[in-house]
Amino acid sequence: MKIKIAIPSKGRISEPSINILEKAGLGLVDKNNRKLISKTFNENIDVMFARASDIPEFVNDGVADMGVTGVDLIEESESDVNELLDLRFGRTKLVLAAPEESSITSVEDITPDMKIATEFPVLTEKYLKQHGLDLKIVKLSGSTEAAPFIGIADLITDLTSTGTTLKMNHLKIIDVILESTIKLIANHDSLKEKKELIEAVSTSIQGVLDADRKKLIMMNVNEENLDKVKEVMPSMGGLTISEVLSDKKTVAAQAVIDEKQVFELVNDLRNAGARDILVVPIERII
Missing domain, CATH: 3.40.190.10 (Periplasmic binding protein-like II)
Structure with missing residues (x-):
C-alpha cells in the first residue's frame, strides 16, 4: 500500500514544504530532478508536485492521499478534506x-x-x-x-x-x-484505508514541529553539585541522569530546552558546577 503527498511545485511554500518532509525523514531520492511523481526515502511514500491551488481538489478527489497547502486555497476551492496539522509557516x-x-x-x-x-x-x-x-x-x-x-x-x-x-x-x-496558514491535509477515504501510513507521516511531521527551536543540552556534574544544577535547569520533562564511570562521583545529565534559554543557561550551569556542556540541535521529538 502506497500514498502520495501533494506539495507545491513552485512558489513561496514549495521549499519549506520540501524541507519539513526532509526533516521528517521523507527526503526526495533525487532532489535535483523533480518529476511529477518523485520517490522519497520511504518506498511506500511518493511526493506529487502540483500547483498549490490544485492541491485541495486533488486531495479531495483522491488523486493524492495527503497534501500541503494553504487554508485560503482550501476555503476557496470548497474542498472537503481532513486538516491534520498546522505546519506553522506561510502565514x-x-x-x-x-x-x-x-x-x-x-x-x-x-x-x-x-x-x-x-x-x-x-x-x-x-x-x-x-x-x-x-x-x-x-x-x-x-x-x-x-x-x-x-x-x-x-x-x-x-x-x-x-x-x-x-x-x-x-x-x-x-x-x-x-487569516491563513499552511496545513497538512488528507483525503477522508485515504485516512480510513491507509490510516497507519498517514498517521506515521503526520506523527513524524509533528515531531519536527515539536522540535522547532528546541535544543538538547548535555553536561557532566559532580554529585555534590547536582542539586544546584537542578535548581537552574528548566526542561520539558526534567533532567535525565546517568552514571559516569570515573574515579570521581560524577553523573551525566541532559534535558531538552528552548533555544532562547541557551545563552543565559550555559553560564548559570557552569556557575552551578556543570562542566563539559554540550548544546545539540534536535530534528524531531516524538
Missing part, C-alpha cells in the same frame, strides 16, 4: 483593500455600484454576502493590486503577509477577510 491574510486616496475606510462605505477584483472570487463573494453586498466581482489571475488604477475595479481582495506590497502600490487595508 498570510486575505484582505479587502482600496486606493489610499479612496473615501472608503470601512466595509460600510462600499456601495452597490462598485466593482471588486480578486483571485479569490468564492471567498470574496461569501464575505460580501455576509455584509449584505452584491458587487460585480472581476476575477483576475495576477497583478490584482493594479486593478483600481487601470479602471477595472474600485476595490480588491488580495493576499498579504506584511502589507508592504499593498503600501508600495498605494493601497490601504479596509478589512481582513481570512
Whole structure:
C-alpha cells in the first residue's frame, strides 16, 4: 500500500514544504530532478508536485492521499478534506483593500455600484454576502493590486503577509477577510484505508514541529553539585541522569530546552558546577 503527498511545485511554500518532509525523514531520492511523481526515502511514500491551488481538489478527489497547502486555497476551492496539522509557516491574510486616496475606510462605505477584483472570487463573494453586498466581482489571475488604477475595479481582495506590497502600490487595508496558514491535509477515504501510513507521516511531521527551536543540552556534574544544577535547569520533562564511570562521583545529565534559554543557561550551569556542556540541535521529538 502506497500514498502520495501533494506539495507545491513552485512558489513561496514549495521549499519549506520540501524541507519539513526532509526533516521528517521523507527526503526526495533525487532532489535535483523533480518529476511529477518523485520517490522519497520511504518506498511506500511518493511526493506529487502540483500547483498549490490544485492541491485541495486533488486531495479531495483522491488523486493524492495527503497534501500541503494553504487554508485560503482550501476555503476557496470548497474542498472537503481532513486538516491534520498546522505546519506553522506561510502565514498570510486575505484582505479587502482600496486606493489610499479612496473615501472608503470601512466595509460600510462600499456601495452597490462598485466593482471588486480578486483571485479569490468564492471567498470574496461569501464575505460580501455576509455584509449584505452584491458587487460585480472581476476575477483576475495576477497583478490584482493594479486593478483600481487601470479602471477595472474600485476595490480588491488580495493576499498579504506584511502589507508592504499593498503600501508600495498605494493601497490601504479596509478589512481582513481570512487569516491563513499552511496545513497538512488528507483525503477522508485515504485516512480510513491507509490510516497507519498517514498517521506515521503526520506523527513524524509533528515531531519536527515539536522540535522547532528546541535544543538538547548535555553536561557532566559532580554529585555534590547536582542539586544546584537542578535548581537552574528548566526542561520539558526534567533532567535525565546517568552514571559516569570515573574515579570521581560524577553523573551525566541532559534535558531538552528552548533555544532562547541557551545563552543565559550555559553560564548559570557552569556557575552551578556543570562542566563539559554540550548544546545539540534536535530534528524531531516524538
